[in-house]
Amino acid sequence: MPVMFSYAPPLARLIEELSKLPSVGPKTAQRLAFHMLSMSSADAEALAAAILEAKSRIRNCSVCGNITETDPCRICTSAERDRSVVCVVENARDVAAMERTREFTGLYHVLQGAISPLDGIGPDDLRIAELLRRVAAGDVREVIVATNPRVEGEATALYLSKVLKPLGVRVTRIAHGLPVGGDLEYADEVTLARALEGRREL
């Protein structure tokens, strides 16, 4: 009986590790592994070092929960940011998205998820207690709830308004509406209804 072909153990191990990455199947893993083999030693070492360095030096800011190298993070310690406004988002990638707008000058608070009964995620699994502590400490006048406009994000927003309002802080929700460059004809009913609800004087 012919012996089944298999790669040399070090290569097989590399392929196996790569195939653990999201949306990388066995075929892609194989292609990446062969590419890595053809890289110069310096490049390969730089890649390995970058992974290890990111892994060891990136952590969550103890104030806002955003990913950072220094704790507290650059935004939390910046003298130019408005400390009276806190924008609440679901995850660190949302902070990056908000920062790209260059419109927001306040601070952030990353919840690291959203309330989702179907997945068994309740309010105590999120960084809500930390947010309440921040608000109770003083400085904050307004909390902008920028969780995703879907069921889980809405539930989280409703919960936050319930627990934040008694603290005497202004709680606002980001607007829902039509995407720039979009087309009314193709907008869904729910979004269009929300856009109509949130219309404003010209």
Added chain:
Amino acid sequence: MPVFKAEGVILRRQTIGEADRVLTLLTREHGKLRAAARGSRRVTSRLGGRLEPYTRARFLLARGRTLDVIAQVEVVDAFAGIRADLMRSAYAAYVAELADRFLPERDRHEDVFALVCATLGALDLAGEDEAELVTLRFALHLASALGYRPRAGECVGCGRPLPRGGGPGERWAFSPALGGALCPGCAGRNQEAVRTAPGVLAMVAHLLRAPSGQPIRLRIPREQRADLARLVQAHLEYRLEGRLRAPAVIERLRALPPPA
């Protein structure tokens, strides 16, 4: 690629890959099925806003190799009232979890579909107390439709009917394993049975009879309502052979504010 139409309710939504989602639908025509919504997480997706959980819609699906793919969606009812309220949306999640976990895939079950639609319709308009009763009624009716109807009106051991007027002082019990009520005499021999007041069992019997889709007029003291919820949950978890996730979160949402 052949296409087919189905009317359904979105029970669950999971994200996969960069911008795709997999939806679990409960359809009238084909029972529960999973379908992919390509690119639906993008802001400019035409599908995005129509594919929120608990939405009832008409779908045009294309047969795929592993998963069917959603081509078009037309919303029948978005149940905006559910989304606008924290507890209603949590109870809708309970309903969706039950339907998702109790039904096998591609097994047509039109009466359960009708039950889910009627329940979401009732939840859409319900206050917090009623939302819980509507959900528990759904749980009991779902169990009945699948052959797990509990016997609450009389003792499953000896057939003794529930005492009228709540039988003050009597300690009855409910046995998930036997699927029904136990009188004080028979309850002693069943260690797993949950002790409860006859009044709570009478409520189970009432909810089993109450037609779905209609408002529930039932005034219940707080502690009895918690008992009722636990009892219904125990009955379903026993049949499911697993723990339900949504009721645990609902409990925690109720306990406002969260422990700091």
